[in-house]
Amino acid sequence: MSMQHTASSGVALWRLVADGIERGIADGRFAAGEKLPGEVEIAETYRVNRHTVRRALAALAERGLVRAERGSGTYVEAQRLAYPLRSRTRFSEIVGAGGREPRGQLIEASEDVATREVARELRLKVGAPLVRIEAIRLADRTPICVSTTWLSAELFPGAGAVFAATRSMTKLLAHYGVRDYRRGATRITAGIVDATDATRLDLPLGRPILVVDATDLDLDGKPLVTKHSRFAAERVEFLVDS
Template sequence: MDAGGDGAVTVLARGEGLAAWRQIADGVAADIEAGRLAAGSQLPTEAALAARFGVNRHTVRRALAALAERGLVRATQGRGTFVETPRLAYPIGRRTRFSEIVSQAGREAWGDLLAAETVLADPATAEALGLAPQDPMLELLTIHRADGTPLSTARTCLPLPRFEGFAAAYAALGSLTRAYAEFGIADYTRLSTRITARPATADEAARLDLAPGRVLIVLSSVNVDAAGVPIQATRSLFAADRVELVVEG
């Protein structure tokens, strides 16, 4: 069953107890596994698939939802549905750099700033950053992509007034490392990382182009500058279907 074929109608088995949407989902999955639909490629539109399989668009939509739940495809608002790329090996060590990791895998890395505001430090973040509770800090909400595919979204907090203006630097440069360089920080290291997992909320799933309820890997981390002073406390949410964490010794 070739979902991206020449436009001929693909005949589904009728009256054999297997729902049409399941046959479509299984057929597309087989095409992905056999390499007939390459990683990163775009599937035909719902209308084109409906015409190809001789079903209505609701049936196609259910098949695509089942494929998304299996982590085989992702639906992007306004752009269509794409075959998921293989998991990216993501090392966690003393020098964890999103841009470097993605670039070394031969993919283009970029971070988008979704929101930035000055907030008062909660007790846990204050302790991580060496602040007093209720001290002001900069909070960034970001999303990080590899070849346009969202891999993670993060809440990052930085102490003020040291990083006043950091949001503008990050928005322009698309990288924490490059933005830190603008503030005279040539290098920084990971002080701690805690790893947990949970289902995505509806908002998080929409941000990461995930089916609702898909598993997220949650990384809570603290970075320090060359003098050992905390500069960053981050909670990153990774799409578990798109990354494979590698903890380095």
């Protein structure tokens, strides 16, 4: 008795089960920290063998969405980092508010010159000298996003070294006398992670990312830094007040 599955649709059964469970997590039917139904019960609801369910759960576990505890059950790990998009969002505060430990890490700091896009954002001339900082931000050792940040090399000389020491953009700006700043226009798109970012974010290839382009302004509205950030979509959710 067998038959792989009814439709032979070219999509593996375990994938359908995994997608179904993930949808359940995403839409809140299974809350974070909560116990999933037992493997046998899931198998019954999907009318599928228990081993098929295990395959699905293994895929979800590998992505960090669930965690199995022998003898007890399988629990929703989810806990997407809620990331409010307001004018004064600070990464460290967001992560800290979730009871997790924020960390920044410098990948590379280098000299660069302004492209047309960056020049427009920072109100500089094309070709103006810049400091480019490639950094990664983590919550509890889980990479959340990688960012490319540009600052004017004239306004912030040696910014790369300062960031390497402070590991914080807020502290970097404070070092140059910027007391406070706010978020300017923010553009959000989505894409697929490239090989470089995949390694940095510890993501398998082909995963979706959220791409955020934003410029921070001082209180007079003068542009300070502009950023191009790539978030692991499965680890964050952006909250926009309406």
